[in-house]
Structure formats: structure tokens, C-alpha cells
Amino acid sequence: xxxxxxxxxxxxxRRSARAFVDTHVVPYADDYDRSGRVPEDLLRQVAAAGLxxxxxxxxxxxxxxxxxxxxxxxxxxxxxxxxxxxLLTVHTMVAWTVQRWGTPAQRERWAPALAAGDALGAxxxxxxxxxxxxxxxxxxxAARGDGWVLNGVKKWTTGGQRADLFxxxxxxxxxxxxxxxxxxxxxxxxxxxxxxLGTRASMLAEISFRDVALGPDALLGPSGFTxxxxxxxxxxxxxYSVAAGSVGIVQACLEASAAYAAERRVGGKxxxxxxxxxxxxxxxxxxxxxxxxxxxxxxxxxxxxxxxTLMATWIAKYFASTAAVRHAAEAVQIHGAxxxxxxxxxxxxxxxxxxxxxxxxSNEIQxxxxxxxxxxxxxx
Amino acid sequence: xSNTAKEQILDFVRGRYPQAEIDETQDIFALGFVNSLFxxxxxxxxxxxxxxxxxxxxxxxxxxxxxxxxAELVARLSPTLAVA
Ligand SMILES: Cc1cc2nc3c(=O)[nH]c(=O)nc-3n(C[C@H](O)[C@H](O)[C@H](O)COP(=O)(O)OP(=O)(O)OC[C@H]3O[C@@H](n4cnc5c(N)ncnc54)[C@H](O)[C@@H]3O)c2cc1C
Numbered sequence: 001x002x003x004x005x006x007x008x009x010x011x012x013x014r015r016s017a018r019a020f021v022d023t024h025v026v027p028y029a030d031d032y033d034r035s036g037r038v039p040e041d042l043l044r045q046v047a048a049a050g051l052x053x054x055x056x057x058x059x060x061x062x063x064x065x066x067x068x069x070x071x072x073x074x075x076x077x078x079x080x081x082x083x084x085x086x087l088l089t090v091h092t093m094v095a096w097t098v099q100r101w102g103t104p105a106q107r108e109r110w111a112p113a114l115a116a117g118d119a120l121g122a123x124x125x126x127x128x129x130x131x132x133x134x135x136x137x138x139x140x141x142a143a144r145g146d147g148w149v150l151n152g153v154k155k156w157t158t159g160g161q162r163a164d165l166f167x168x169x170x171x172x173x174x175x176x177x178x179x180x181x182x183x184x185x186x187x188x189x190x191x192x193x194x195x196x197l198g199t200r201a202s203m204l205a206e207i208s209f210r211d212v213a214l215g216p217d218a219l220l221g222p223s224g225f226t227x228x229x230x231x232x233x234x235x236x237x238x239x240y241s242v243a244a245g246s247v248g249i250v251q252a253c254l255e256a257s258a259a260y261a262a263e264r265r266v267g268g269k270x271x272x273x274x275x276x277x278x279x280x281x282x283x284x285x286x287x288x289x290x291x292x293x294x295x296x297x298x299x300x301x302x303x304x305x306x307x308x309t310l311m312a313t314w315i316a317k318y319f320a321s322t323a324a325v326r327h328a329a330e331a332v333q334i335h336g337a338x339x340x341x342x343x344x345x346x347x348x349x350x351x352x353x354x355x356x357x358x359x360x361x362s363n364e365i366q367x368x369x370x371x372x373x374x375x376x377x378x379x380x
Numbered sequence: 381x382s383n384t385a386k387e388q389i390l391d392f393v394r395g396r397y398p399q400a401e402i403d404e405t406q407d408i409f410a411l412g413f414v415n416s417l418f419x420x421x422x423x424x425x426x427x428x429x430x431x432x433x434x435x436x437x438x439x440x441x442x443x444x445x446x447x448x449x450x451a452e453l454v455a456r457l458s459p460t461l462a463v464a
Contacts, residue, residue: 228416229416231416232420305427306424369417376397376399
């Protein structure tokens with residue numbers, strides 16, 4: 001009886017995600033931002049709610065959640081706190097990649113722990129010298145015996161301060177391969193990166209791998225040319241989650257701005273009555289809806305296994321992240337000096353939104369990729 | 381049916397690159413068309429269209445160079461489909 005009463009409700013859809021976020025995240029997100037971490041307590045609540053990897057099939061410890069619903073759930077989390085959503089994003093990437101490309105033995109070893117949140121995952125691609133240009137990474141995985149030896153430095157690893165399992169992309173003799181590296185492996189060193197502009201509570205780290213010896217089961221997915229596909233697929237899901245989180249930021253800007261505009265008075269009138277303010281609010285409403293629809297379309301194509309989802313996700317992320325930056329700036333504007341203060345969430349939304357234009361394919365890379373489609377379909 | 385598989389694959393590749401003339405023996409990698417985005421699209425297309433899952437060990441460049449090679453891969457993965 002007590003058990004049932006105290007068991008936190010599982011997150012199974014947007015509605016339950018909204019309730020979870022409003023209870024456990026929204027009231028504290030500014031504190032997380034200030035302290036530069038998401039507390040363990042919240043990570044445990046996320047686990048209890050089944051939020052870490054609900055898209056995994058039940059035999060891997062998940063709930064078989066479809067990706068349209070996952071997008072809605074990540075939107076709600078992003079509405080509350082982009083730092084938590086970032087942790088969820090990279091964990092999602094690792095869990096999905098294990099499920100999609102892992103051998104039965106790799107799945108058995110990692111998927112249930114990832115689903116339960118007993119092992120938190122992080123994604124290690126970027127390096128001090130290579131970001132957008134993923135072909136420029138210099139971390140190497142050299143074959144030794146029947147296993148591998150990993151050497152290199154990864155930077156900007158979201159959740160790196162806290163993660164238990166790193167999905168590391170490294171150069172092999174023939175291509176770029178994906179490797180599962182437990183944090184406790186000898187030769188792994190984690191150095192925190194604090195004081196970022198945005199998503200300040202997402203516990204970034206720089207991680208060095210010094211002669212880290214790995215077994216043959218560390219390689220995830222194919223080697224050779226198709227190894228690049230693991231990266232493409234992993235980034236696609238990360239991009240989808242960031243797009244969802246960006247929709248959440250727009251929604252949070254809208255809710256904060258509408259509430260503020262209704263209550264704040266200038267010259268005897270509520271801000272909400274001023275046409276210039278109304279114009280800002282109307283654009284937030286419209287873009288929130290448009291971004292949400294683009295995201296839902298990408299999710300629908302994912303659930304259907306349609307290859308068109310890759311480009312649909314690029315477009316959704318491009319639209320949603322740029323909309324988030326635009327509207328977060330306007331949300332601060334509407335709040336005036338209060339918007340620049342720590343007393344309202346819009347300053348955090350503003351800083352977090354900027355990060356969305358840089359991660360998972362920066363704005364420029366988005367545009368180059370989307371334009372590539374236009375070019376190849378129209379030139380003769 | 382294996383003919384049909386080949387044609388469907390060719391249609392897909394041509395649809396993405398309408399300006400190029402591609403036949404079933406042409407090496408699309410040698411033509412320089414394949415970036416990682418398109419490679420992934422190709423794999424998703426084959427898996428979705430023919431209801432197969434391509435195992436890691438079949439994800440080799442030689443299986444994807446030409447429409448012929450991809451159709452043969454489909455036939456190997458789904459013998460009933462090839463015969464039907
Ligand atoms: C908060 C945060 C969290 C992150 N988390 C992770 C993580 O978990 N794992 C991980 O691997 N990485 C992570 N990153 C790194 C992120 O993926 C990279 O910052 C991103 O890929 C861009 O790379 P870069 O910063 O090296 O910029 P660069 O690649 O050096 O690019 C600099 C600028 O040039 C532009 N540019 C690049 N190429 C072109 C071009 N061809 N044409 C025009 N403009 C171009 C870029 O868009 C950018 O504006 C994170 C970054 C941040 C800020």
C-alpha cells in the first residue's frame with residue numbers, strides 16, 4: 001500500500017512528462033543553473049520515472065516508447081531545464097546506439113543498466129582540435145591482440161563529470177569506429193569544465209584516454225566505411241532531442257512572457273495590451289507550433305523507418321534552435337531589467353538557447369546540409 | 381522480384397540525384413555521391429522497403445557500391461522475397 005502511494009508515476013507521454021517536469025524540475029532549474037549541476041536526487045527521480053531510455057524495448061528494460069512520444073517528452077524536459085535535457089540527450093544517444101548496433105552480448109551487458117539509469121551514458125566526439133569537422137578527430141583506437149588501445153582527448157563531453165559509460169569515436173586503421181568505454185577503465189581521466197555560457201548544469205568534462213586497453217567487445221557496430229553510419233545515426237537522434245528541447249525553450253519563453261506581460265503595467269496598461277508586445281507573443285505562439293510540427297514529422301518518419309527522417313530532423317533542429325534564440329532574446333526584452341536578473345528564468349533560457357545553435361550540428365553546418373539537398377535535387 | 385528490388389533501389393538513388401545518369405552497375409561511391417547522410421539513408425531505405433535488417437557484418441562498402449550489389453544483398457537477407 002505504502003509502496004504504491006510513494007512510487008513516483010512513470011512518464012509515458014507528454015502529459016505525464018509535463019507533470020513530472022512541473023513538479024521536479026521547473027521550481028529548481030535556476031538553482032541547478034547557479035550551482036552548475038543537476039543534483040543526484042533529480043537523477044534518481046528521472047530513473048524512477050523511467051525517463052532515461054523509455055524507447056528501449058521491454059526486453060532491454062525500456063517501455064518501447066515510440067519516437068514521436070519521445071520527442072514530446074524531451075520537449076517537456078527542455079521546457080523545464082535544458083541542462084537536464086542535455087544529459088537525457090547524450091544518454092539517449094548511447095542507449096539507442098547500443099540497441100541499434102550492439103551485439104546481443106553488448107546489449108545484454110549495457111541496455112538494462114542504461115534503461116534503469118544505473119549507468120549514465122555520455123557521447124565523446126568533439127576534441128580540442130576538432131568539432132564540426134568530425135573527419136579531423138585524432139583520437140585513435142589501435143588493434144592490439146584481439147582488443148584495442150585507445151589514446152586521445154575528448155572535449156565538451158556533456159555529462160562527462162557524472163557519466164559511467166562513454167561512447168567514444170576514434171580513428172581505426174580503416175575508418176572511424178565507435179567504442180564503449182567504462183569510466184573506471186584504467187587510463188581514463190575526467191576533468192570538469194565549469195562556467196559555460198549555457199546549459200550550465202550539464203556537467204561537461206574533458207576526458208583523456210591514455211593507453212586505455214579495451215576488449216574486442218568495446219567496438220560497437222561495423223568497422224570499415226559503414227562505421228560512419230553509427231555516428232550519423234547517433235547524431236541524428238541527438239539532433240532530434242535537441243530540436244525537441246529547443247521547442248521546449250520556445251514554449252517556456254512563451255509561458256514566461258505571456259504571464260509577465262499580463263501582470264506588468266506600463267503607463268497604466270498591461271504590457272499584453274501593447275501592439276509591439278503582442279507582435280512578439282504572436283510570433284512565439286506561431287513558431288512554437290511550427291517547430292513542434294516539424295519535430296513531430298521527423299518523429300513520425302523515424303517511427304516508420306523512413307530515410308526521409310534524417311533531413312526532416314536537420315530541418316526541425318535548424319528551425320527550432322534558431323527560433324529558440326530569437327524568442328529567448330525577445331523574452332528577455334519583454335521582461336526588461338527583470339529579464340536580466342536572476343529572479344526570472346528568461347536569462348537562463350536566453351543563455352541555454354544559444355547553445356542549441358552550436359551543438360549537434362551548428363547553424364552553419366545545418367544550412368550547408370539543408371542547402372545540399374536543395375542543390376542536389378534541382379541542379380541539372 | 382530481384383529485378384524489382386534492383387529497380388526500386390535505382391529509383392531511390394536516382395530520386396536523390398536526378399541530375400546524374402546512374403545504372404545498376406555504376407559504382408555510386410566512385411561517382412562521389414555518397415556522404416554519410418546518404419549512406420545512412422540508403423541503408424534505411426533498403427531495410428524499410430524490403431523488410432530486412434542488415435547485420436553489422438553485411439555493412440560493407442562492396443554491398444552498397446552498385447544497385448546490383450544492393451539487390452544481391454537483399455536477396456541474401458530475404459531469400460523468400462527474392463524468389464517470390
Ligand atoms: C554546452 C555544450 C555541450 C556539448 N556537448 C558535447 C558532447 O556531449 N559531446 C561532444 O562530442 N561534443 C559536445 N559539444 C561540442 C559541440 O558538438 C561542438 O561545439 C560543435 O560540434 C561545434 O564544433 P566547434 O565548437 O569545434 O566549432 P568549430 O567546428 O571550430 O566551428 C567554429 C565555427 O565555424 C563554423 N563552421 C564550421 N565549419 C564551417 C563551414 N564549413 N562553413 C561555415 N562555417 C563553418 C561553425 O558553425 C562555428 O560557428 C558541446 C558543446 C557545447 C557548447
